[in-house]
Amino acid sequence: MLRLHRLNDQEVMINAELIEIIEAHGKETVVRLTTGNFFVVKEAVDDVLEKNREYRRSIAVERRTL
Numbered sequence: 001m002l003r004l005h006r007l008n009d010q011e012v013m014i015n016a017e018l019i020e021i022i023e024a025h026g027k028e029t030v031v032r033l034t035t036g037n038f039f040v041v042k043e044a045v046d047d048v049l050e051k052n053r054e055y056r057r058s059i060a061v062e063r064r065t066l
Contacts, residue, residue: 002051004031004041012039016055022048 001013007028014031021032024045031048032038041048 002048002055004039004043004048004051007040007042009042012041014039016052019052 002016004012018033020034022045023030029041029045
């Protein structure tokens with residue numbers, strides 16, 4: 001799960017496995033999910049990508065330790 005922030009600073013947890021598209025729209029970012037839902041967040045595209053990479057790395061580490 002990725003911890004992101006809506007434009008009103010409300011924290012939202014997004015399932016990283018369901019992210020289909022990440023789009024830049026001015027200062028905000030739109031994260032579109034495979035479910036058709038989308039979230040407008042304050043984090044920049046690069047920040048969302050980095051959080052997604054960190055999540056995937058953590059999953060890979062967990063799998064190697066099993």
